[in-house]
Amino acid sequence: MTSSRKIKSYDLDYIWHPFTQMKEYLSEDPLVIENSDGVYLIDSDGNKYIDGVSSLWVNIHGHNVSKINSAIKRQVDKLAHSTLLGVTNPSASLLAKKLIDISPDGLKKVFYSGDGASAVEVALKMAFQYWLIKEKKNKNKFVCLKGGYHGDTLGAVSVGGIDAFHSTFKPMLFESYKLSSYDSSDSTISDLEDLLKKKADSIAALILEPYVQAAGGIKVAKEGYLKDIRKLCDKFDILLILDEVATGFGRTGEMFACDHDNVCPDILVLGKGLTGGYLPLSATITTNDIFETFLGEHEELKAFFHGHSYSGNPLACSAAIANLEIFEEERTILKVKEIIEIFEDELKEFSGLKHVSSIRNKGLMAGIDLMKDPEKNVSYDIRDRIAKKVCDIAKAEGVLIRPLGDTIVLMPPVSIKQKELKKLTRSIYKSIKEATENES
Numbered sequence: 001m002t003s004s005r006k007i008k009s010y011d012l013d014y015i016w017h018p019f020t021q022m023k024e025y026l027s028e029d030p031l032v033i034e035n036s037d038g039v040y041l042i043d044s045d046g047n048k049y050i051d052g053v054s055s056l057w058v059n060i061h062g063h064n065v066s067k068i069n070s071a072i073k074r075q076v077d078k079l080a081h082s083t084l085l086g087v088t089n090p091s092a093s094l095l096a097k098k099l100i101d102i103s104p105d106g107l108k109k110v111f112y113s114g115d116g117a118s119a120v121e122v123a124l125k126m127a128f129q130y131w132l133i134k135e136k137k138n139k140n141k142f143v144c145l146k147g148g149y150h151g152d153t154l155g156a157v158s159v160g161g162i163d164a165f166h167s168t169f170k171p172m173l174f175e176s177y178k179l180s181s182y183d184s185s186d187s188t189i190s191d192l193e194d195l196l197k198k199k200a201d202s203i204a205a206l207i208l209e210p211y212v213q214a215a216g217g218i219k220v221a222k223e224g225y226l227k228d229i230r231k232l233c234d235k236f237d238i239l240l241i242l243d244e245v246a247t248g249f250g251r252t253g254e255m256f257a258c259d260h261d262n263v264c265p266d267i268l269v270l271g272k273g274l275t276g277g278y279l280p281l282s283a284t285i286t287t288n289d290i291f292e293t294f295l296g297e298h299e300e301l302k303a304f305f306h307g308h309s310y311s312g313n314p315l316a317c318s319a320a321i322a323n324l325e326i327f328e329e330e331r332t333i334l335k336v337k338e339i340i341e342i343f344e345d346e347l348k349e350f351s352g353l354k355h356v357s358s359i360r361n362k363g364l365m366a367g368i369d370l371m372k373d374p375e376k377n378v379s380y381d382i383r384d385r386i387a388k389k390v391c392d393i394a395k396a397e398g399v400l401i402r403p404l405g406d407t408i409v410l411m412p413p414v415s416i417k418q419k420e421l422k423k424l425t426r427s428i429y430k431s432i433k434e435a436t437e438n439e440s
């Protein structure tokens with residue numbers, strides 16, 4: 001066994017961490033997560049932490065789940081990987097059938113990738129080529145939302161709407177139409193209608209995160225709005241791409257957020273929780289109409305020229321099959337609805353805190369905004385590092401979370417139990433109180 005001291009020094013010497021200011025990181029003692037058990041992550045000193053953000057929104061049934069572990073072990077003894085370019089494998093095939101069974105009616109074909117961002121690229125390119133083949137080549141622009149986030153590859157960033165992450169790369173991006181964010185869902189709909197009246201002939205698709213703009217600060221749209229969006233896309237003949245990378249797999253209280261409104265997109269993008277939070281795998285799921293548009297003779301060059309080395313990886317697919325079987329066996333969606341009620345009761349308590357300016361949630365996705373003076377609408381200075389202070393206190397309390405700006409995000413594993421959930425919310429309450437009230 002390599003000593004914990006060496007692990008830390010190799011990390012500090014050799015790893016460049018994602019979305020991390022490394023100057024600050026290098027000045028601190030790294031947290032080494034070495035083990036796990038249910039909703040708990042365990043560090044190299046044996047300390048246990050509730051995984052309050054599901055390891056960046058991926059974990060569903062907890063960690064170290066014996067059914068998923070066994071599925072991967074069984075698979076690795078047979079086949080770790082074989083390409084999906086022109087060949088198939090049992091796990092990719094079985095998973096595709098399962099995904100079509102649980103997806104909204106109308107979605108019939110699964111295209112696999114590795115990460116959420118890759119699956120978004122697939123959706124954008126698929127929509128673009130669809131109209132090209134249909135000889136409507138002017139329909140080549142995308143509509144997206146301010147505050148939206150679809151990953152960090154260039155296509156995904158082009159349809160992103162978070163200035164702090166995206167504006168740096170503007171010269172590298174293609175242009176898109178940006179509607180108002182979920183801060184004002186009513187204007188999203190009316191903005192969309194106005195835009196489509198003028199520009200629908202030049203638009204391939206609208207892409208959005210249904211119900212929750214997650215990385216945008218857990219912004220929640222009003223009930224029923226997806227139906228209006230779907231109607232407008234149909235009326236003006238543009239495709240609807242729903243990015244459920246964050247909202248999928250029970251996180252909002254239904255298997256998919258679009259199930260709240262019984263809306264079927266033309267393209268559904270899944271990632272993160274697809275393997276229960278075990279392995280990288282994503283899927284872009286679409287209709288027969290789109291699939292059949294790409295059919296033709298070899299020399300017509302209508303094939304979808306896109307793929308990844310690890311598309312349909314058997315280990316990841318076997319984990320995803322086990323993940324979906326647990327949903328059925330444990331009736332996860334029914335249970336999560338009960339836990340969401342408790343979560344919402346717990347969240348109400350936060351409004352009593354002096355520096356909490358707003359609390360939002362859809363299901364188990366919650367954002368708690370902190371402000372220096374909520375009454376006067378005064379934000380904290382970026383140098384206050386207020387959210388980091390909360391996270392550091394929470395860590396000492398046995399809870400790991402990661403904020404978005406001054407928004408404290410709570411997104412526990414879908415299968416979290418009542419007692420663990422209360423430990424999570426109450427530790428965070430205490431951490432916010434301590435960080436903000438000692439501050440002022």
Ligand SMILES: Cc1ncc(COP(=O)(O)O)c(C=O)c1O
Pocket residue numbers: 115116117118120149150151152209214215243244245246247271272
């Ligand atoms: C809605 C949404 N889409 C896409 C992505 C990108 O997924 P990945 O990080 O797996 O590339 C994310 C990641 O947070 C996301 O929240």
